[in-house]
Amino acid sequence: MGYQIPRGTQDILPGTVEKWQYVEKKAREICSRYNYKEIRTPIFEHTELFLRSVGDTTDIVQKEMYTFTDRGERSLTLRPEGTASTVRSYVENKLFGLPQQPTKLYYIGPMFRYERPQAGRYRQFVQFGIEAMGSDDPSIDAEVMALAMDVYKELGLKRLRLVLNTLGDKESRKAHRDALVAHFEPRIDEFCHDCQNRLQTNPLRILDCKKDRDHDLMKTAPSIHDYLNDESRNYFETVKSTLTAMGIDYVIDPTLVRGLDYYNHTAFEIMSDAEGFGAITTLSGGGRYNGLAEEIGGPATPGIGFAMSLERLLLALDAEGVKLPIEDSLDCYLVVMGESAKEKAPSILYQLRKAGLKADKDYMDKKMKAQFKAADRTNAKIVAVLGDDELANGVISVKEMESGNQTEVKLEEVTQYILNQI
Template sequence: MDIKVPRGTQDILPSETGKWQVVEELIRETCSLYQYKEIRTPIFEHTELFTRSVGDTTDIVQKEMYTFQDRGDRSLTLRPEGTASAVRAFVEHKMFGYPDQPVKLYYMGPMFRYERQQAGRYRQFVQFGIEAIGSADPAIDAEVISLAMAVYQKAGLKKLKLVINSLGDTESRITHKKALVDHFEPHIENFCSDCQNRLQKNPLRILDCKVDRNNSLMATAPSLADYLNEESAAYFEKVKEYLSILNIPFEVDPNLVRGLDYYNHTAFEIMSAAEGFGAITTLAGGGRYNGLVEELGGPDSPGIGFAMSIERLLLAVEAENNKWADLSNLDVYLIGMGETAKKKTVELTNVFRQNNITAEMDYLDRKIKTQMKSADRLKAKFVLVIGEDEIEKESAMLKNLSNGEQQLVPWNELVEKLKNSI
């Protein structure tokens, strides 16, 4: 039986994991600078969490979730996104009672959506996201966007575009919703079944439809910007002002609609403008979700966050032809010629590792020329050779592979010599 990786998933091989580790460390360092702390939530949750928070009219809930019944006949779902789980944990563990607000969280881990596989998009993908819960200050909106931009810039991306919009508060959205229904209802039979189902429940989602995006009614649909009340408009102006203070360029797109029901006020997407990146340019998206904490049983705690795909980030780095730094960390490759020498290389390999010197040796009893090629492929900084002569002198021949210099070093001086040289 020929068993292969499931469709929409991938194996990340050792030759690639170094890039992932660099990005993951970069993310953790950036979150530390901004004082966001890591939260780790279960990979599966009760299905109701996502139907209530993400929205039962969204593509995620209707078409993309991996849902199953467990042995207790409970409906569980592999998490399709991270915000719902983070907010559920915020409520369950009463983090709204913490003395320091807002509570600033980040997460990084696998998410699951049943969708068509495309470049950088998988059914199991790794998502990094942050949540700032407990503040309605537009300055925190700017900070959240700033952190996302910082991650991409530290990864070497320069061709970025930030697009923002305001979805308004509840009052603004109710007024706009009525205008949308009046606009689409007379011709709704010309739209897909999803749009027809969304007309009364959430007509804003019609504007995000991929099937009917070219329908002429889309271009003439009432703009939410025209229905923002004074408070919502003032909030959005503040967000734009803070972004300007942070020297973050942006474009306002009144048609930007995030695909999750819990968004309100600020919404944003970061896109790659790199040539050849692909038809789908979005790298990250997020926004404000005032009301979600209350929806999940908590007190009034406004929040904002974003999520980005690590796969998409790596793809964008490649699209800009950026080179990753040398990820090799092998300090010394040991070669022992003969049984006695091999025993000494086993001993020294262990000694080096105990002294935080990365070391590797041959375990296939290959010829010295083949072992030297292996050391070169592994990008070792030094090669250490022990033969009969070295055994007699209780020394080893240490060769610097960067300049070809070599010298005989007593065994008891090797650790200090390597540490000083490295």
């Protein structure tokens, strides 16, 4: 019986992986411009970290985490998202003590959630995310959203929609929470089991329910905007005015709550409006999480971030017909005939590569015609032909494939010659 890939995972093969590399490179370039530094955290963490940070009432914790017990009887979990690990590292390594604040970090790596696989949604998926910790300036909220939008726009996406909301501060959220409980409680038995469990623990999550989103009580649920205190209202107004000053369009959605317990104040999602993208239009999301560092044992630290799925980003590029400018070609393909030439070829190839050229040759003992076909398949810009006669004369035949020009070059000069032609 042959082995098959686990459900909800994928092999990213040559021909496709170059798209991933291009997207990741673009994300890193933009982070550098915004002065965000890369952080790499473990793929698994102590389970308690996610229970405390993500929230034990969330779908992620209740239904989706890959949790196991190691040989030391410790409960560990494959990370389902990147913020908790990043904040844990920030606290554990005392990055709050660095003189340059806020601490601005980004990550790119695999995450794991046990959910129903569908287009652009896998059980192992890759997230790119940023976290800015240490500042409660509303302008950094706008900066985080601007960075996310820049990634999408500079990759060529146009059908984008930034959806914005505020969840208010602790005081505002409590007042809104009490209003939600009073609103839903008399008819909570009409809602799904998850919503019934969330009524007292986290009623805000009822607004995010997919099963009951068409219930009439959803349409009349109290809005957080009616319960914002002056501080929360002023904060949100500053975020909006900063986005406007930056020329970034947005729409307000009072029902946007996000799926994690640690969010407060700003919450946002970026949607794709591309035709044929699918029913799930969210590309990325994030928000402010003041209080998360304290929750896992650190000092009081405001923070904000976002995470985007690279799988969904690539789907959006396909939906809009965006072709990434990926060059898939060799600088030189070395065609070799004759025993003496075969012995010499590896050293020539090595010198080409040392000079920074992308070069290759046949390793299957093919005939000359088949080697030229192989060169065509690699889109080689130059084909260099070395036979025993050329080797005896100390030369190599070099052909520029685009122009068809062909010339003989001294062996010791071939590397520099090709460099000059590329």
